[in-house]
Structures are given as C-alpha cells and as structure tokens.
Amino acid sequence: xxxxxxxxxxxxxxxxxxxxxxxxxxxxxxxxxxxxxxxxxxxxxxxxxxxxxxxxxxxxxxxxxxxxxxxxxxxxxxxxxxxxxxxxxxxxxxxxxxxxxxxxxxxxxxxxxxxxxxxxxxxxxxxxxxxxxxxxxxxxxxxxxxxxxxxxxxxxxxxxxxxxxxxxxxxxxxxxxxxxxxxxxxxxxxxxxxxxxxxxxxxxxxxxxxxxxxxxxxxxxxxxxxxxxxxxxxx
Amino acid sequence: xxxxxxxxxxxxxxxxxxxxxxxxxxxxxxxxxxxxxxxxxxxxxxxxxxxxxxxxxxxxxxxxxxxxxxxxxxxxxxxxxxxxxxxxxxxxxxxxxxxxxxxxxxxxxxxxxxxxxxxxxxxxxxxxxxxxxxxxxxxxxxxxxxxxxxxxxxxxxxxxxxxxxxxxxxxxxxxxxxxxxxxxxxxxxxxxxxxxxxxxxxxxxxxxxxxxxxxxxxxxxxxxxxxxxxxxxxxxxxxxxxxxxxxxx
Numbered sequence: 001x002x003x004x005x006x007x008x009x010x011x012x013x014x015x016x017x018x019x020x021x022x023x024x025x026x027x028x029x030x031x032x033x034x035x036x037x038x039x040x041x042x043x044x045x046x047x048x049x050x051x052x053x054x055x056x057x058x059x060x061x062x063x064x065x066x067x068x069x070x071x072x073x074x075x076x077x078x079x080x081x082x083x084x085x086x087x088x089x090x091x092x093x094x095x096x097x098x099x100x101x102x103x104x105x106x107x108x109x110x111x112x113x114x115x116x117x118x119x120x121x122x123x124x125x126x127x128x129x130x131x132x133x134x135x136x137x138x139x140x141x142x143x144x145x146x147x148x149x150x151x152x153x154x155x156x157x158x159x160x161x162x163x164x165x166x167x168x169x170x171x172x173x174x175x176x177x178x179x180x181x182x183x184x185x186x187x188x189x190x191x192x193x194x195x196x197x198x199x200x201x202x203x204x205x206x207x208x209x210x211x212x213x214x215x216x217x218x219x220x221x222x223x224x225x226x227x228x229x230x231x232x233x234x235x
Numbered sequence: 236x237x238x239x240x241x242x243x244x245x246x247x248x249x250x251x252x253x254x255x256x257x258x259x260x261x262x263x264x265x266x267x268x269x270x271x272x273x274x275x276x277x278x279x280x281x282x283x284x285x286x287x288x289x290x291x292x293x294x295x296x297x298x299x300x301x302x303x304x305x306x307x308x309x310x311x312x313x314x315x316x317x318x319x320x321x322x323x324x325x326x327x328x329x330x331x332x333x334x335x336x337x338x339x340x341x342x343x344x345x346x347x348x349x350x351x352x353x354x355x356x357x358x359x360x361x362x363x364x365x366x367x368x369x370x371x372x373x374x375x376x377x378x379x380x381x382x383x384x385x386x387x388x389x390x391x392x393x394x395x396x397x398x399x400x401x402x403x404x405x406x407x408x409x410x411x412x413x414x415x416x417x418x419x420x421x422x423x424x425x426x427x428x429x430x431x432x433x434x435x436x437x438x439x440x441x442x443x444x445x446x447x448x449x450x451x452x453x454x455x456x457x458x459x460x461x462x463x464x465x466x467x468x469x470x471x472x473x474x475x476x477x478x479x480x481x482x483x484x
Binding site for chain 1: 296299302360
C-alpha cells in the first residue's frame with residue numbers, strides 16, 4: 001500500500017518537473033537578436049535596380065583579438081610529512097593537494113594522503129600477536145576543507161628580498177580508510193605559506209584528523225596529528 | 236621500491252607542469268584610465284603600495300589572482316592592482332577592458348555546474364559531490380556521488396536525476412529533483428555474518444540554492460530515498476544535505 005502511494009507521487013512529480021521543463025527546450029534560440037545590418041543580397045536603397053551603387057557599403061572589419069586574462073586561482077601541490085596514528089606509531093605520509101582561491105581571504109582545499117600504520121605497544125610486547133593484517137595497515141584519507149588566510153604578510157630575507165606569505169587556518173570534513181574501514185573524519189589545523197615566486201608556494205602544515213574508532217577495544221575519539229612540508233604551483 | 240618512487244615521480248610531474256604553466260603568451264597591453272593606479276607588493280589589501288602608474292600609460296597585464304591583477308610597467312616594475320581600480324582601465328583600442336567577470340546574469344546562460352556538500356543520511360555522515368549540465372534555464376541533469384559513513388556500514392551511492400529550478404532569476408531559488416541510482420553498502424569489518432549489498436534507489440527531493448557572488452552558489456537539499464532491496468520490504472531513507480557549495484561555468 002505504502003509503495004503504490006509513492007508510485008503515484010513519484011509519477012505525478014515526474015510529470016510536474018518534466019513538462020514545464022520541456023517547453024523551455026525549444027525556446028533557447030528565439031531570443032537571438034535580429035541582425036542590425038541589412039543582408040548582403042538586399043537591394044541598395046538608392047539608384048535604379050539595374051545600376052550599381054555609387055559607394056560600396058562593405059567596410060573591412062578590424063580584427064580584434066582579445067587576449068584572455070590568465071587567471072591563476074588554482075593551486076596544485078604535493079607534500080611529504082609525518083603522521084602520528086594513535087596507538088600505531090608515527091610514520092611518513094605522502095599527499096597531494098588541490099586548492100581553489102575564492103577571494104584573497106578564503107580558499108577551498110582538497111587533500112589526499114597515504115601512510116602506513118606501525119605496530120602497537122601491545123603487539124610489540126606480546127611478541128607474536130598481530131591486531132591487523134599487513135593490508136589493513138594501509139592508511140589513506142581525503143579531506144575537503146575551507147581555509148582562511150588569517151595573517152597575510154611578507155617575510156624579509158636579508159636587505160633586498162621580500163617574499164609574500166600567509167598564516168592560514170583550515171577546517172573540513174573527509175574520510176579516513178584504515179584497518180579496512182572508512183571513517184567520517186573531521187580535519188582542522190593551520191599552515192604557513194611562503195611564495196618564493198608569484199607562481200609557486202612552499203607550505204608548512206599541521207593538521208589534526210579526528211574520528212571515532214573501536215579498533216582497540218572500546219570506542220573512542222582518535223586524534224591523528226600530521227605535520228608536513230609541501231610545494232605547490234598556481235595555475 | 237615502487238612505493239618510495241611514487242612521491243618522487245609526483246614531484247617531477249609537478250615541476251614539468253610548472254614549466255608548462257610558465258610558457259609565455261603574447262603580452263596583453265592595457266591603458267590606464269584612472270588618474271593613477273596603485274601597485275601593491277602582493278595580491279591583497281594589506282600589502283604596501285610601492286609604485287604608482289599614471290593615467291594614459293600603457294602597462295602589461297600579466298595575470299589575475301582572485302580580485303587582484305598583476306601589472307608590468309614599461310620599466311619592468313611588477314605589482315598588483317585591485318579590481319576596483321582596474322574597472323576604469325581600457326584596451327589599447329579605447330574600449331573598456333572586459334574583466335571576464337561572471338555575474339548573477341551569467342547564471343542564466345550557465346551550462347555546467349558542480350559542487351560538494353555535507354549532511355546526514357539516516358543518521359550516518361554524508362559527503363557528497365555533484366555535477367550537472369543545464370539544457371534549459373530551468374531544467375538540468377545532475378550526477379551525484381555520495382560517500383555515506385555510518386557506524387555499522389559504509390556506502391557509496393551514484394545517482395542520476397533531473398533538477399528543476401523554479402525561478403533561476405531569483406537570488407534564493409527553490410528547486411525540485413527526481414532521479415534514480417545504485418547504492419553499494421559495505422558493512423564494517425568488525426561485524427560478523429554480513430555481506431556487501433548492491434541495491435537500486437529512487438529519490439524525490441527539493442532544495443534551495445542561493446547565489447553568493449561571482450560564480451559561486453550555496454545550496455541545501457533534502458531527498459527522500461527508496462532503496463529497492465532484495466528483501467520483502469523496501470527501505471525508505473531520509474537524506475539531508477545541510478550545506479553545499481557549488482560553482483557554475
């Protein structure tokens with residue numbers, strides 16, 4: 001009974017959506033402006049029909065080729081660092097990041113990182129026991145974050161050199177895949193960016209990845225801290 | 236061995252890409268029409284003004300970052316000018332410079348739209364990415380990938396549907412959506428006796444979109460999903476996307 005009621009709702013809503021939309025399909029080309037200049041084969045307004053016009057109204061149009069402005073709002077980079085996986089030692093982490101600068105203050109950032117968990121103290125002390133298989137020790141994460149350039153500025157190296165820099169804060173959501181499971185992860189942290197050239201940036205970042213885990217007994221909140229150094233380019 | 240090579244390869248690719256990005260295009264010359272233009276040392280309001288270009292001078296437009304334009308004078312001085320100052324700038328032909336600024340009016344002529352959002356899928360956390368193609372002012376087709384992270388299982392769902400925006404010319408505009416797709420459910424590894432499932436889903440929903448600025452939109456959405464399970468009863472699932480960020484081009 002419940003399902004058939006939904007089927008009726010589904011079909012009627014389909015009709016409501018699609019029918020007014022279909023009327024829009026043909027209408028796109030109608031608002032094209034009519035050309036202001038008369039067509040080339042139109043009769044000249046002056047003189048006899050068999051006479052040639054005195055002035056040929058054909059004017060050579062100047063070709064204006066506008067260069068597109070090169071917009072560099074995207075930033076692509078890679079990073080290497082250390083990730084401390086709670087209960088599973090600290091290990092090297094590699095990652096890639098793609099950022100889009102919305103305004104001079106805010107940016108969106110997507111990161112993807114890979115690491116590998118070590119052994120817990122329990123595993124080491126007990127000798128032979130393994131909590132995780134080898135494949136389950138792979139640790140990958142992704143995060144979608146919003147960043148805020150909180151303290152933009154310049155750094156001075158010696159007397160003649162100044163480089164643009166920014167201290168920024170990021171917060172976001174994402175996923176951590178570890179021990180064969182996906183976990184919803186909240187990520188937050190800060191970073192410092194220095195631009196040795198206008199198209200290149202060096203980053204130092206500290207991130208905390210927080211999620212719920214019941215891997216070692218009871219369910220608890222896990223904080224995995226990460227520090228990394230990265231290089232990125234603007235395009 | 237291959238593991239340790241990966242980051243190195245990535246770095247090499249990055250540097251190659253950087254070299255490509257630096258390839259020079261013919262310089263774009265522009266004419267200053269404001270009484271003068273201030274050049275900042277960086278693309279931001281706080282960076283100090285270190286140079287001034289007067290009216291009538293021709294400068295080279297190097298690039299744009301967010302709302303800042305990098306200019307190079309004929310003496311080779313490079314600095315950043317704000318968008319407000321650039322509005323009065325002219326092309327060498329005397330026409331106003333087209334800043335290629337997408338505005339709300341451009342939304343009507345948009346073709347592609349994409350974005351991400353976060354929310355709730357019957358108690359589980361939801362991360363969602365979507366992309367759409369508009370084939371009229373009101374109607375578009377949209378593809379959505381959901382990553383659903385629950386306490387007992389994780390799922391991926393892929394849906395395709397129609398989206399009808401009632402009044403695209405309004406800043407805050409409601410829309411209606413309808414579609415179908417598949418959902419793959421993978422129970423957590425610490426649960427015993429469960430297997431992966433693939434099911435078909437259908438949904439009806441509605442939402443609100445809000446034009447933010449330039450090419451950006453915010454949106455929030457509700458979907459009522461029906462999961463066509465292989466069991467006797469179908470499942471009904473409420474899906475809320477609390478906040479999403481979208482851009483069009």
